[in-house]
Amino acid sequence: YGCSHCKCFIRDKLKINNFLIINKGKSSASMSGVIKDKSTLNYKSEIDKNILMNKNDYHIFKFGQVDIEYVYYYKTIIEKKKFDKIVFYERIIEDYIKYLLNYINTGTKNILVCGSNLSNSTYNWCDNFKNNFKIEYLPKNISYNLVNMDIITFNNILMNHCKKNNIIYFDTIDECSVMNKNGFIHLKNEYIGLDNHYKGAETPSYYEIGLIKDKNY
Secondary structure, rough: OOOOHHHHHHEEEEEEEOEEEEOOOOOOOOHHHOOOOOOOOOOOHHHHHHHHHHOOOEEEEEHHHHHHHHHHHHHHOOOOOOOHHHHHHHHHHHHHHHHHHHHHOOOOEEEEEOOOOOOOOOOHHHHHHHHOOOOOOOOOOHHHHHHHHHHHHHHHHHHHHHHHOOEEEOHHHHHHHOOOOOOOOOOHHEEOOOOOOOOOOOOOHHHHHHHHHHOOO
16 A cells, blocks of 8 residues: 555566565555545545455555655645644654554554655656646755655654554665765666656556566566
8 A cells, every 4th residue: 555656566466476466556645644534535444444354464555755745845835834844754654653553453463664765866856846836946945865865764763663663664765776976865777767756666658658668667
C-alpha cells in the first residue's frame, strides 16, 4: 500500500515461487490521508477490508513521499500556514504509527514499513514544482537537493518511531543512491526513471514510453 512510488518494486502483481506479491498503490496517496476514515481517496476503508480478509499475509506500507513533496508545501505556500517542518513530520508520523499499531493490536502481525524514495532530478524538477503549485517563481528556500535531504530526515524520524514500536522498517536510499563530489545525494543511473519516479514506477504514459524502447523495461 502506498502512493505511486511503491510501483518501483512491481507494477501490479508478481508471483515468485509460492509468494504472490500484489501492489495496491494509489497515485497521490498520502500518509496524512490514509489514516482518515474519510478522505479524498478513501484508501483506509479499502486497506481495512483487504487486511481483514488476509490477516496472515505480509502487509507493506509505503507512505510519506506525497506529504514531504506536496502536502507540506501546499499548506505553507498555498494556504500560507506557518509551522516547523520537523514538527509537521513528527505529528503525521506519530498518527501513522498509531494507525499501524491498531492493525497489529487486533491480530495483524506481519506489518512492514518502507520509507520514501529519493526524488528524481532528470526531469525538469523546478518546472514541475511550479506547475504543481501554480506559482511563477520557485521560492528561494526550495531546491531539489533540499527535498532529498528532507526525504532522508523524514525517513530517519519514521525509522526511529518504527524501532520504538517493534515495527520492521526499510528504505531504498543506501541501495539506490550515491554522494557526489559536492556532498549532494542523488540516484544511481540504473534507477533513474523517465519522470519523477524511480525506473519502472513512472506514471503510465511515461512507463509505456519505456516499454516501447525496451520490452523488458
